[in-house]
Every structure is written in C-alpha cells, then in structure tokens.
Amino acid sequence: MTAGRLVLLLCLTHPQAGKCGVPHIVYSKERDYVKLPCENVIAKDCSTTTWLYSTSGTRSTVEVVNRGKIKSDNTNIADRLKLEPDCSLKIINITSQDARQYICRQFLTEDGNQKGEDSLVYLSVLTVSSSIPASEMKADTNVTFYCHLTIHDRIQNDKGDTKIVWTGFNQRRVKDEYPYNISFTRTLTKEDKNRKLQCKVESKGELKATLDYIINLQGQDGSHPVGLIGAVVGAVAVALCAFLIFLWRRKKAKRETANVRSENVSTNVPKEKTEHERKTSGQSKQAPGDQGVTYVEITITANIRKSSDKPTAQHETEYATVKTMC
Structure with a gap:
C-alpha cells in the first residue's frame, strides 16, 4: 500500500480536527486574543506556511500570511496578526467580524504547487451588548440585554453540539440552535448596580468561552x-x-491679648509727682541700713514767749517716721 493510499485511509477511518479537511473549531470572546493552530507544518521556520481566510457564503479567500511573512496590504486585520514560532496564527483584539474559516497551507516553493492537505480552523466569537449604552443606564429604565455567538456558517453545528447559556437576575436561558442569539428585557432597580451577567458557550458538555457584563447604574x-x-x-x-x-479668629484673639497686656503695663508704671506734690510732701530721708523706713523732715514755726512777753519766732524741727513697703 502506497503512502498516499495510507493517508487517505486514515482520513476516512479516523478524521482528526484540522487535518484531512476536518475543521478545528476555536471559540473566543470579543476583545480577547486567540491562537489558530496549523496542523500540517512542514518547515519548522514557517517558511512554507501560508494563511488565508474565507468569508461566510463565498468561495473567495484572502491571503494574510505568505510563506511565513504577514502581508501588510490587508489593513483590516494585518496589524492584529502575529505568526507564532509553531506557525500558528495569533489574532488580538478579537471582533465578531473575525468569525471566519481560516486555512493553513504549505508550499515548498513560491511558485510551486500546494503540499499536502489544508488545515482548517473555524473561529467563533462570543459577544454581549445592551439596548442602552452603559453610561446611560438608570434605575426604573427598561433595558434589553443580548448574547450572541457568531460562527462561520450553519454547517459548523449540524450536529447540534453547541449552545449558549445566559445567566443573570436569578435566571438561566439556553439557546441550542442556529442562530445563536439570546436576549431578555428587564426594568432595572437600584439593587442592580454592579450586578454581573454572564454568557457562556458550551460544546459537547464542555465550557468553551465566557463573557461577563457588569451593570453600571448612573x-x-x-x-x-x-x-x-x-x-x-x-x-x-x-x-x-x-x-x-479659623485663621481670622486666631489673629483676632492675638490682637486682643496684646492690647490687654499693653493696658496692664501702663497702669503699673508709677506716675511722676508734680511740682506742688514735691513741695507739700517735704523732703524725705532714709537712714542708711533702714530699708523700708523713710524719714520725712517737717519744719514747724511756733511762737515762744520770753520773759519780756514778746513773742519770738523760733523754728523747730520734728521728725515723723513713715514706713513704706519696698
């Protein structure tokens, strides 16, 4: 049995995803990234690998990678592509428009014929949205929430192995037939602020992708x-x-305190005696060593009679002791 017949027999009896024309289905969510595997790589440096994609309902293809090099002329997707070391195709910032059939082919020479079979990959993208923008959601407003799975074409789910599940508000809704689109309407309340809704994809009983929606009430x-x-x-x-x-009151209190102190100082300063007060008070003497004792000299004129009975003026000096506190 030749090698070609052996490969054909294996494809008929044991079809594998990505090989022998059997598509490899990859699920992703919007704004995420994904790696599409290439199952028929010949040269490890990817110099023989070419990637193409086809749109739904058409037979035409668009080449995005030619013999290991990304083609920059495809402006719709080229800046979001990267060829990985294992020749898989990485797509970043996924959108629903990226849900297509991708084809990995091998060419030994630039102008030569294709080597081997195509490696097929179907990319499905999960998205969620609402009838009102998140920035405009308020309480007591009716809002419709959508969950949608975009696939390449209806043939992808002929067996009915795929379904989407929408959960939120203590509800669970399931859609297991094409087209995959679930929606429901609810009147929001204040308790719905920051509530998380979730849409997920299940295939053959396995969880493939999930996408959350957080309600941000304004x-x-x-x-x-x-x-x-x-x-x-x-x-x-x-x-x-x-x-x-506070600063104004503090400055005001400081000014008042300064004024009170100034008045107290002025009242405690002894006043200077006038000329009249100095004359009437007499002269004061203070004996040495008698601290706190002031002697005031007072002159008194008295009339004294002599034997001739004529009054004669005589000055006499008397001393009075006045104690002062020092």
Whole structure:
C-alpha cells in the first residue's frame, strides 16, 4: 500500500480536527486574543506556511500570511496578526467580524504547487451588548440585554453540539440552535448596580468561552462621575472656608491679648509727682541700713514767749517716721 493510499485511509477511518479537511473549531470572546493552530507544518521556520481566510457564503479567500511573512496590504486585520514560532496564527483584539474559516497551507516553493492537505480552523466569537449604552443606564429604565455567538456558517453545528447559556437576575436561558442569539428585557432597580451577567458557550458538555457584563447604574446616588466631582469640589470649598475663619479668629484673639497686656503695663508704671506734690510732701530721708523706713523732715514755726512777753519766732524741727513697703 502506497503512502498516499495510507493517508487517505486514515482520513476516512479516523478524521482528526484540522487535518484531512476536518475543521478545528476555536471559540473566543470579543476583545480577547486567540491562537489558530496549523496542523500540517512542514518547515519548522514557517517558511512554507501560508494563511488565508474565507468569508461566510463565498468561495473567495484572502491571503494574510505568505510563506511565513504577514502581508501588510490587508489593513483590516494585518496589524492584529502575529505568526507564532509553531506557525500558528495569533489574532488580538478579537471582533465578531473575525468569525471566519481560516486555512493553513504549505508550499515548498513560491511558485510551486500546494503540499499536502489544508488545515482548517473555524473561529467563533462570543459577544454581549445592551439596548442602552452603559453610561446611560438608570434605575426604573427598561433595558434589553443580548448574547450572541457568531460562527462561520450553519454547517459548523449540524450536529447540534453547541449552545449558549445566559445567566443573570436569578435566571438561566439556553439557546441550542442556529442562530445563536439570546436576549431578555428587564426594568432595572437600584439593587442592580454592579450586578454581573454572564454568557457562556458550551460544546459537547464542555465550557468553551465566557463573557461577563457588569451593570453600571448612573443616578443621584453618587455613582455618576459629574455628581461625584461636584461633591468633592463642594467638600474642599467648605473645608477651605472653615480654615480661613479659623485663621481670622486666631489673629483676632492675638490682637486682643496684646492690647490687654499693653493696658496692664501702663497702669503699673508709677506716675511722676508734680511740682506742688514735691513741695507739700517735704523732703524725705532714709537712714542708711533702714530699708523700708523713710524719714520725712517737717519744719514747724511756733511762737515762744520770753520773759519780756514778746513773742519770738523760733523754728523747730520734728521728725515723723513713715514706713513704706519696698
């Protein structure tokens, strides 16, 4: 038996995904990345590998990798492609438009014929959306939520092995036939803020991909960005006013304290005696060593009669002792 017949017999009796024309199905979610395997690589440096894709319902193909090099002329997808060391095709930032049939082929020479069979990959993409943008969702608003699985074509699920499951609000909905699209409508409440909804893909009883949707309610509860900024600015303004009032009162108290001290100092300073007070008070003497004792000399004029009975003026000096506190 020749090698060609042996390969054909193996393909008929044991078909494998990606080989012998049997597609390899890959599931991904929107905005994620994915690696599409190539099962017929000849040269390990990928110099013989060419990648193409075909759109649903057509036989035409678009070449994106030619003998190991990404073609930059395909602007719709070229900047999101990368050829991995094992010659698999990596696609980043997946969109629903990337759900196509991808073909990996081998060419020994640039102008030569194809070597071996195609390695086929079907890419399916899971997306979720809503009838109202997330930035406009409010309580008491009716919103419809959608979960959709985009596949290459209906032939992909002839056996009915694939289904999508939508969970949320204590509900579970299942769609197991083409087209894969589930939706439901709900009137939102305040309790739905930050609630997580989830859509997932199951194939042959295995979980293939999941995608979450978080409800972000906007409203008067401070969740709206504008309201939050306004509250912060208001709080800062109040704090600044309180701080300025505190500084004003503190300066006022310091000025009042300074005035009171100035008045006390002025009342404690002894006043200088006038000329009249110095004359009437007499002269004061203080004996050495008699601290705290002041002697005041007072002159008194008295009339003293002599034997001639004529009054004669005579000055006499008397001393009075006055104690003063030092």
